[in-house]
Amino acid sequence: MVLLGHRGSGKSAAGNIILGREEFEVHGEDVRAAAQQCVKARALVEDTRVSVIDTPDWFQSERSPEEVKAQISSCVALSAPGPHVFLFCVPVDRPTHSEMPALRALEGVFGPDAVRRHTIVLFTRSELLPEGAACVEEVEAYISSRRPEMLELVQRCGDRYHVLQSKSRQISGVKELLEKVQQTVKESGGGFYSCSLYQQNQEEVKTIKRDRQNQSHTLDALRETEEEEEVMSAVEKSDCLVSAAPAPSLLHSMWERTSSGARRVPKLLAVGALTGAALGVFLAGAVGGAVGAAVGSVVTEVGRRRFIKQKTE
Template identity: 25%
Template sequence: MTNNKIVINLALFGRTQSGKSSAGNILLGSTDFHSHFAPCSVTQECSLGRSCHLHGFMRRAGQEIILQVQVLDTPGYPHSNLSMQHVKQQVKAALKHHFGQEGLHLALLVQRADVPFCGQEASYPIQLIQELLGDAWKNHTAVLFTHAEKMEEAGFKENEYLCQASDTLLCLLTSIQHRCIFQYKKGNFINEQRMKILEKITEFIKDNNFQVLTFK
């Protein structure tokens, strides 16, 4: 972070077919990550994407701050081809290589809004985040709900959805200070969604005093 530029580092975690790569593309405003429907796990290895410089996003002391976002996409688990140990080793190496001393601002746990968050499979990405980020994981994690338009189609507002969520999800949200974001896919409003999500992420990072997790 310099006087007039902020780089936000994000890592995406979540189950297979949760929408991580698609969410990463929305965050970057690009198509850096390969994303499509498939009967198997699509993402096979970690990859980093960088957004262009965003102007007019925020100001500090009367000066315009330029924002850039870096997103690390990771394989989901359970994975159709990779073991948990392989996924863990790969993500650990990628965090060290891409963020290292520069640090990670937030781990985004990507969860489909139209899939219940419960059972053993729901716990795998959380376990991975805990092991990789250590004791400070609660201060550096937020939940990103994808396919939120499905929730809206079913007649739920965001607060109603959260009130009826599983105990597992409610417990997780409590532990991470209720940091969560809803992502909607609405045709021509994708860029508007992107800006709202980035504003929310920036709020979380500000609340955390721009602290980062470093990887040696």
């Protein structure tokens, strides 16, 4: 659920009521303290996992286009792949002359269906009504008889609304709100809302993941090359201690015989063991045994480190 509305509309307080805890900072109408970024919080409410995103006032005339764009982008990223519902917060204790332009702005950003099929008007601050409405029915009667402009907002949002009350920390109406959210999702096709903004965000996420995977593969290839070069270097260094090399045909024959028992050993481990074994066999005397053992241990250690790394990954 994404909370939208003007500064002082009760967005953060409504989010806290829905979540059942003080998760969002409540700033009221203090311009200096007003939230400047989107915040997401989760909770288990009425046996339902709920995510709520509190947003700044996008409709302030003093905000630069860059600020608004950054905040909308943040909201899209936090609610991806798309929200199930937008909760448009409207305080019933003050005029609503700027709410209709705000709805039109939302249509311009997210598309007409975002308002027509996925938005619920959430009436807030009912406890501040001068008449002191004590229940939802009284608030509804007040709106229908004295605030026709609010009825127009509701009609624009597919006749979906909810009165959220909080009095002396005795919270009511959250269960009914969740039921209305579920009904809204069902009526809109049973899924989350998506538009070009969310689709573009998903493509960007996929691109980032693909780039990271490519970078990871490149690093792995570089490490493998370095380790293979280390192996070859160890083998080449051993050649300078050998006065006479065995015939290629004999070495190939020995390799075929010894490798048949090592096919289930990781590649570099097998290379290390067989290299050491071959050198130990074909180099005569104590020098040959020492060189074979040394080269075998070096190559085997390199292979062992790679094998352990692969297992941990």
